[in-house]
Amino acid sequence: MKKLLAVVMAMAMILSLAACMGGEASTPAPTEEPAETAPAESAPAEGEPAEGTVYNIGICQQMQHPSLDEATQGFEDALTELLGDQVKFDYQNAGGEQANCTSIVAKFVSDDVDLIMANATTALQSAQAATTTIPVVGTSVTDYVSTGIVESNEEPGANVTGYSDLSDVSNHVALLQQLLPDVGTVAIIRSSGEENSRIQSETAAAAFEEAGIATEEYTANDSNDISSVVTEACLNADAIYIPTDNLLAGNMQLVKNVALNQKVPVISSFTAEEDDGALLSISISYYTMGRLADEMAYDILVEGADPATMPIGVMSVEDMDITINQSVADELGVTVPEDMQQYVK
Numbered sequence: 081m082k083k084l085l086a087v088v089m090a091m092a093m094i095l096s097l098a099a100c101m102g103g104e105a106s107t108p109a110p111t112e113e114p115a116e117t118a119p120a121e122s123a124p125a126e127g128e129p130a131e132g133t134v135y136n137i138g139i140c141q142q143m144q145h146p147s148l149d150e151a152t153q154g155f156e157d158a159l160t161e162l163l164g165d166q167v168k169f170d171y172q173n174a175g176g177e178q179a180n181c182t183s184i185v186a187k188f189v190s191d192d193v194d195l196i197m198a199n200a201t202t203a204l205q206s207a208q209a210a211t212t213t214i215p216v217v218g219t220s221v222t223d224y225v226s227t228g229i230v231e232s233n234e235e236p237g238a239n240v241t242g243y244s245d246l247s248d249v250s251n252h253v254a255l256l257q258q259l260l261p262d263v264g265t266v267a268i269i270r271s272s273g274e275e276n277s278r279i280q281s282e283t284a285a286a287a288f289e290e291a292g293i294a295t296e297e298y299t300a301n302d303s304n305d306i307s308s309v310v311t312e313a314c315l316n317a318d319a320i321y322i323p324t325d326n327l328l329a330g331n332m333q334l335v336k337n338v339a340l341n342q343k344v345p346v347i348s349s350f351t352a353e354e355d356d357g358a359l360l361s362i363s364i365s366y367y368t369m370g371r372l373a374d375e376m377a378y379d380i381l382v383e384g385a386d387p388a389t390m391p392i393g394v395m396s397v398e399d400m401d402i403t404i405n406q407s408v409a410d411e412l413g414v415t416v417p418e419d420m421q422q423y424v425k
Contacts, residue, residue, distance in 0.1 A: 128382065129163055129166050129381075129382045133166060134165075134166050134167070134168060135163060135166060135167045135168070135194045135195070135381050136168050136170070136191070136193045136194050137159070137167060137168065137169050137170070137193060137194065137195050137196075137197060137377070138169075138170045138172070138184075138185070138187075138188030138191070138193040138195075138196045138197070139152060139155070139156075139169055139170065139171045139172065139196075139197045139199065140172055140174060140181055140184045140185055140188070140196065140197070140198050140199065140203040140206065140207060141171070141172070141173045141174065141199040141200065141203065142174050142176065142181060142199060142200035142201070142202050142203040142220075143173065143174065143175060143176035143200070144173060144175070145326075146351075147220065147245075147350075147351070147366040148199050148200055148220055148366070150365070150366040150367040150370065151199055151219045151220050151366040151367065151369055151370035151373070152171065152197075152199055152219075152370060153367060153370060154366070154367035154368060154369065154370025154371040154373075154374070155197055155199075155219065155370035155371065155373055155374045155377070156169055156171075156370075157370075157371065158370070158371040158374035158375070159374045159377060159378065162374070162378050163378075163382075170188070170191070170193065172184040172187075174202070174203060178202050178206065181202050181203045181205075181206035181207075182206045182209075182210070184203075184206075185198070185203075185206045185207045185210040185211070186210055188207075188210075188214070189210050189211045189214060192214075193214060194214075194215075194381060195214065195215045195216070195217065195377055195380060195381055196211070196214055196215070196216045196217070197216075197217050197218075197219065197373065197377065198216055198217070198218045198219075198242075199218075199219050199220050200219075200220045200221065201220075201221050201222070201227055201229075201275075201276065203218075204216070204218040204221055204224075204229055204240070204242065205227065205228075205229060207240070208229055208238075208240050211239065212238065212239055213239060214239065215239055215377075215380045215381075215387050216239055216240045216241075216242075216387070217240075217241060217242045217373050217376050217377050217380070217387070218240065218241070218242030218243070218373070219242055219243050219245075219366075219369055219370055219373045220245050220366065220369070221242060221243075221244055221245065221276075222244060222245055222246045222275075222276035222279050222280060222324070223244070223246060223276070223279045224236070224240075224242065224244060224392050226279060227275075230392065233391060233392040233394075234391050234392075235388070235389060235391070236387060236388055236389075236390065236391070236392065237388050238387070238388055239387050239388070240387055241376055241387040241388075241390040241391075241392060242373060242376065242392060242393070243369050243372050243373045243376070243392070243393040243394075243395070244392055244393065244394050244395070245276075245324065245364055245366070245369060245395065246279070246280060246283070246394065246395075247349075247362075247364050247394070247395045247396075247397075247399075247400060248394065248396070248397065249280070249283050249284045249287040250287045250290075250291075251362070251397045251400070252284065252287070252321070252347070252349065252362050253284075253287045253288055253291045253293070254291075255360065255362060255402065255420075256319065256321070256347055256360065257291065257293075258417060258419075258420060259359070259360055259404065259414070259416065259417065259420060260318070260319060260345060260414070262318070263293060263318040263319045264293060264294060264318055265293065265294045265295070265296065265316065265317045265318050265319075266288050266293055266294070266295050266296075266317055266318070266319050266320070266321050267295070267296050267297075267298055267313035267314075267316060267317035267319070267320045267321070268281050268284055268285060268288075268295055268296070268297045268298070268320075268321050268322075268323070269297075269298045269299070269300065269309060269310065269313055269320055269321075269322050269328060269335075270297070270298075270299055270300075270322070270323055270325050270328065271299065271300055271301075271325050271326070271327035271328060272299040272300065272301050273301070273327070274325055274326060274327065276324065277323050277324065277325040277326075280323035280324055280325075280349070281297055281323050284321060284323055285297065288321075295321075296313070296316060296317060298310075298312065298313045300327060300328070302327070303327065303330075303331045303334065306327075306328070306331050306334040306335065307334050307337070307338055310334070310335050310338040310339055311338050311342075313344075314338060314339060314342035314344045315342075317344065318344070319344060319345045319346070319347060320335070320339055320344055320345070320346045320347065321347045321349075322335070322346065322347070322348045322349060322350075322358075323349045324349045324350055324363075325349075325350075328348075329348075329350045332348070332353065332356035332357055332358065333355075333356070333357070335356075335357060336355075336356060336357025336358075337357075339357060340357055340408070340411060340412070343412055343413075345359040345360070345408075345412055345414065346358045346359055346360075347359065347360045347361075347362065348360075348361045348362070348363075349361075349362055349363060350363045351363045351401060352401070352403035352405065352425070354405070354425075357408060358405060358408065359404065359405055359408045359409060359412060359414065360402075360403070360404055360405075360423075361401070361402070361403040361405070362400055362401075362402055363400065363401045364395040364399055364400055364401070365395075365399055365400070365401050368395070368399050369395060369399070372393055372395075372399075373393070376390060376393070402423045403423060403425050404416055404420060404423045404424045404425070405425065406424050406425065409424075
């Protein structure tokens with residue numbers, strides 16, 4: 081009993097002491113100041129390149145050619161405007177040799193560039209064969225499907241996309257009919273050795289025939305054939321249509337000498353030259369095409385777009401350079417309609 085009483089008293093003293101201590105202000109234990117942390121880098125705004133990122137672009141141009149030069153220049157100008165010093169170009173010209181294209185794109189792959197711009201068909205085919213991972217954007221290519229570069233124009237299906245230099249020929253037909261409403265037969269003249277020209281010729285024939293205009297195709301193997309081919313075409317047609325074709329474009333003086341003498345108007349699909357004899361020239365702007373291809377490249381590099389789902393671009397009528405040569409019209413006795421006067425030069 082005495083032991084129990086002693087325990088109870090001891091506990092009472094302890095509780096009393098605790099109550100007294102609880103009435104006094106306690107000093108909290110010192111705490112360490114939080115360590116300063118560097119501010120987190122802000123993420124780039126949507127659609128803008130990450131700060132400090134430099135994009136390395138390899139450009140393989142198939143050969144030296146005014147149109148291809150313009151496409152490359154348009155591509156470089158537009159991407160530089162968008163990225164400034166955050167883009168670097170490695171421009172290489174293959175000099176028209178397939179082996180050079182292969183070597184150039186192999187070096188780009190070895191350097192692990194961020195994107196390859198392939199200018200013209202052989203350059204693009206070489207790039208496609210060299211890599212399945214590095215994005216590739218093509219320009220100055222007529223048909224991406226028939227050349228086996230992509231699965232379809234709507235869904236390319238791999239790492240390659242780009243812009244085609246095949247414009248809508250129905251626009252060419254409409255312009256010809258507007259300027260020369262009485263034309264019933266058109267001779268289409270092309271080189272026998274240019275695949276892109278063959279594709280355009282077939283497309284043009286279908287468009288003319290759909291519009292009720294008969295067509296006949298004529299081919300030249302080389303410059304020695306041109307005068308005789310044009311002579312035969314003039315005997316059988318009301319007008320001559322020439323698709324984008326390097327052989328014919330380089331020998332328009334031969335075409336002019338025959339066609340103007342026979343009073344047969346010539347419609348060409350390449351950039352007008354003042355003295356080339358073409359009455360109507362309908363060409364795409366390769367510089368504009370290069371700039372449009374740049375938009376694809378920017379979307380891929382900066383916004384993470386997938387080339388496999390980016391449709392092949394086709395130039396619209398707004399992207400065409402349309403020229404009516406007034407001196408040729410006068411020589412042929414053609415009156416230019418009022419609503420086409422804006423094209424006269």
